[in-house]
Amino acid sequence: MLTSLYVEGRGPLHRVTAGTKLAGLAIAGVVLFFVTQLWLLAVFLFLAALAYLTAGLSIREALRRIAPTLWSLLFLLAVNLFLLPMQDAAVLGLRILALVFAAAAVTATTPLAEMMAVVDRVARPLEKLNLLRPGDAGLTFGLCLRFVPDILSRYEALREAHRARGLKVRVLTLLGPLIILTLKQADEVASAIDARGLRGASKPFPSSERHSS
Structure with missing residues (x-):
């Protein structure tokens, strides 16, 4: 989580x-x-x-x-x-x-929600120009911040697991599984976001609609 x-x-x-x-x-x-x-x-x-x-x-x-x-x-x-x-x-x-x-x-x-709201307000001109979907900027910003403590806790868990097995803790040794676990969770979060329609996945950009027509 x-x-x-x-x-x-x-x-x-x-x-x-x-x-x-x-x-x-x-x-x-x-x-x-x-x-x-x-x-x-x-x-x-x-x-x-x-x-x-x-x-x-x-x-x-x-x-x-x-x-x-x-x-x-x-x-x-x-x-x-x-x-x-x-x-x-x-x-x-x-x-x-x-x-x-x-x-x-x-x-x-x-609070993260307040920072996301500020980012959304700042990015509103880009949304009006169809360069961003509404809410995408704030959501991306929020996810980046939320992943920071999660990555740190996952690193600590991997380090403790190595110590429990009597293995020498090396940053390069932990980097591989840390990246894999992070990318896996990022994919799960992205799937959950699209499933809930938080990014407006079913609403393509107006530019893409013009191209398709």
Whole structure:
């Protein structure tokens, strides 16, 4: 069963509307792209981490949620140290890390349904141009977010299964079955969505109707 990243609470971020938080996250991503001062990036990182910790999670659980991203970022930083000057590598690392904490704060304090509604409103012009089916953008966004904790829990289950059998846990060993299980569940979810008509599967695009005629 797919789970959610949302954490019940009454913190400051919980009281902010979903549209405001998503817009702020998008603006922060654009602004940080132009920021190169290490001290300013460190300040933003501190504020983003502080906002994330006010979501109602313990420090251990908060770090566990973003652990795969942190490991990937550490690997990226190590590679960049060989390719870029240390200053540039540090700027890139702080920039991405700050956005990771900011995004984690938003997803932890915003119900998924509210974020999907915001995405649907933003994508409405594309729907009017027949580039998207109504509701597809929000549904796709919601499924992506819901699969994140599900993939993490499946990875933990595979790792524990290897340990129980006395096998050495290697990321490359777990990657194969993890991908297969994820694709299998994605196919099941897609079949369930089409069976319930949530994507309007029986309603083709107007353009396809014109072509068929």
